[in-house]
Amino acid sequence: MSDWSAIEALPSPKLVELFDADSERLSKLSLDVAGIHFDWSKTHLTGEAIEAFAALAKAQDLAGKRDAMFGGAHVNVTEDRPVEHTAERGEGNADSVARARKLHERMRSLIDAIEGGALGDIRHVLHIGIGGSALGPHLLVDALGREDARYDVAIVSNVDGVALEDAIKDFDPAATLLVLASKTFTTKETMLNAESALQWMKEHNVEDPYGKVIALTAAPDKAMEWGVDETRILPFGEGVGGRYSLWSSIGLPAAIGLGWGAFEELLEGAAEMDRHFRLTALHENAPALAAFADLYYTQVRHAETRAPFAYDERLRLLPSYLQQLEMESNGKGVKVDGTPVGRPTAAITWGGVGTDAQHAVFQLLHQGTHLVPVEFIAVIEPGDTLAEDHHRQLLLNAFAQGAALMKGKQVEDPARSYSGDRPSSTLLLDVLDPRTLGALIAFYEHRVFVNGVLLGINSFDQFGVELGKEMAKAADQGGQSFDPSTEDLIRRAGLE
Numbered sequence: 001m002s003d004w005s006a007i008e009a010l011p012s013p014k015l016v017e018l019f020d021a022d023s024e025r026l027s028k029l030s031l032d033v034a035g036i037h038f039d040w041s042k043t044h045l046t047g048e049a050i051e052a053f054a055a056l057a058k059a060q061d062l063a064g065k066r067d068a069m070f071g072g073a074h075v076n077v078t079e080d081r082p083v084e085h086t087a088e089r090g091e092g093n094a095d096s097v098a099r100a101r102k103l104h105e106r107m108r109s110l111i112d113a114i115e116g117g118a119l120g121d122i123r124h125v126l127h128i129g130i131g132g133s134a135l136g137p138h139l140l141v142d143a144l145g146r147e148d149a150r151y152d153v154a155i156v157s158n159v160d161g162v163a164l165e166d167a168i169k170d171f172d173p174a175a176t177l178l179v180l181a182s183k184t185f186t187t188k189e190t191m192l193n194a195e196s197a198l199q200w201m202k203e204h205n206v207e208d209p210y211g212k213v214i215a216l217t218a219a220p221d222k223a224m225e226w227g228v229d230e231t232r233i234l235p236f237g238e239g240v241g242g243r244y245s246l247w248s249s250i251g252l253p254a255a256i257g258l259g260w261g262a263f264e265e266l267l268e269g270a271a272e273m274d275r276h277f278r279l280t281a282l283h284e285n286a287p288a289l290a291a292f293a294d295l296y297y298t299q300v301r302h303a304e305t306r307a308p309f310a311y312d313e314r315l316r317l318l319p320s321y322l323q324q325l326e327m328e329s330n331g332k333g334v335k336v337d338g339t340p341v342g343r344p345t346a347a348i349t350w351g352g353v354g355t356d357a358q359h360a361v362f363q364l365l366h367q368g369t370h371l372v373p374v375e376f377i378a379v380i381e382p383g384d385t386l387a388e389d390h391h392r393q394l395l396l397n398a399f400a401q402g403a404a405l406m407k408g409k410q411v412e413d414p415a416r417s418y419s420g421d422r423p424s425s426t427l428l429l430d431v432l433d434p435r436t437l438g439a440l441i442a443f444y445e446h447r448v449f450v451n452g453v454l455l456g457i458n459s460f461d462q463f464g465v466e467l468g469k470e471m472a473k474a475a476d477q478g479g480q481s482f483d484p485s486t487e488d489l490i491r492r493a494g495l496e
């Protein structure tokens with residue numbers, strides 16, 4: 001039997017039966033790592049399933065590939081690059097770690113200079129980037145920047161000018177630091193927003209507007225060509241993928257907004273998760289177990305989606321961050337060797353914020369016909385200072401939803417019945433601080449990696465985004481014919 005057939009042949013017991021059959025189930029399927037409690041007991045994972053996935057991991061040489069990634073081998077084979085985001089937090093091959101340290105030192109010096117007034121009186125930070133050059137920093141400042149915010153930080157990504165106009169409407173152009181974040185420094189949306197932001201500064205007679213521009217990029221030459229002074233370019237390595245780049249200079253809004261100490265703690269929390277992932281046996285390895293559950297649902301139960309719900313307003317951007325991380329990494333159809341994967345790859349990641357989502361989409365989760373593995377992410381220590389009841393209600397709702405999904409309820413009226421046996425996992429953080437958030441994000445990164453290795457795909461390229469970019473460029477340049485529908489839309493909008 002191939003390793004996948006062993007997995008596909010796993011029995012499908014009901015969740016409540018699994019609890020009844022094993023009084024140790026909770027302790028066997030929960031873990032505590034780096035300030036995060038992981039509970040997979042309300043998923044259909046069993047000891048037998050974990051063994052089957054561990055056998056597949058062995059057949060796919062997960063341990064060897066993990067070591068190759070940390071060791072700096074070119075595991076991103078289609079782009080012939082190493083994968084170096086762990087080196088940013090001090091875990092990886094010695095040369096990559098040393099290089100990352102140097103670049104972090106440079107980043108810190110520039111931040112010190114800005115804080116010391118070298119670029120004038122800076123009160124606002126306008127960070128322009130898109131995808132991985134925006135989602136990560138945005139998540140960090142939104143999650144952690146509520147208290148003692150040192151600067152007003154705005155993150156602008158969309159090419160829709162409304163986004164930029166909204167962001168700058170209350171900013172003083174003379175007191176704004178313009179941060180251009182782009183790994184390639186060629187992304188159309190970012191370059192256009194950058195031009196418009198600079199124009200805004202010029203129109204308001206800001207003295208030496210270029211002097212207030214900082215570039216975060218793996219292409220420093222391009223940033224210089226654009227007009228950024230070399231001393232204000234914070235480079236990072238080609239081996240740091242866009243969606244894995246918040247640990248590099250791309251994390252500048254967090255480092256400047258929260259302080260360097262907080263940024264270092266973020267890196268340390270991620271490094272703790274790196275060590276856990278690298279050194280722990282698979283049956284106690286949080287990213288591996290989470291990936292096994294993901295694959296059980298996509299491959300055995302044919303779930304097409306998965307839904308993380310942040311039961312914490314501070315983590316409201318986590319689902320969209322995870323969408324890019326998971327879907328851009330593993331939404332692929334071919335294996336590393338170019339042959340078809342021949343089975344479903346990444347689930348469609350969607351989700352939201354609890355308790356809001358309970359009153360909007362949970363109907364489908366409880367009674368709909370799709371099986372959706374749900375993930376609850378909650379924090380024990382409250383983020384608010386209101387009466388205790390707010391946080392109590394928040395957490396109790398998260399836990400009750402998981403119980404209801406699993407238990408269900410049978411009554412005579414089918415419209416009022418709940419099938420139950422619907423899986424969920426829970427990630428319960430002790431506190432939401434930089435260290436724990438770092439560990440949480442690194443957990444998701446490694447979970448994506450395990451999914452990719454077991455499916456045989458390269459999680460680190462993203463060629464699927466290129467064709468749309470090419471077509472948009474062609475449409476902009478004109479002179480190229482499209483299908484009748486697209487031609488008609490271009491004409492109707494007056495864009496020909």
Ligand SMILES: O=P(O)(O)OC[C@H]1O[C@](O)(CO)[C@@H](O)[C@@H]1O
Binds near residue numbers: 181
């Ligand atoms: O940082 P850049 O080069 O501007 O790219 C932004 C984003 O665009 C993508 O390449 C997808 O279009 C992402 O992978 C990346 O995070």
